[in-house]
Amino acid sequence: MKCPICKKPVDPYSQEAPFCGDRCRLLDLGNWADGKYVISTPAIPGVDFRVPGTDYGLDEE
Ligand SMILES: [Zn+2]
Secondary structure (H helix, E strand, C coil), X not given: CECCCXXXXXXXXXXXXXXXXXXXXXXXXXXXXXXXXXXXXXXCCCCCCCCCCCCCCCCCC
């Protein structure tokens, strides 16, 4: 397997897998924190906007 950050070959049994090491794992976390990855669901954890009996057109499924 390859590291998703730097594309270096990674030992899949490594503790750091799927990353090649601590550095790339932290870089990946940073990508999430910076909003570089798009999340299609509402960004408020634990809140479900789908209220039973209503339909505001927010459900994209
Ligand atoms: Zn890497």
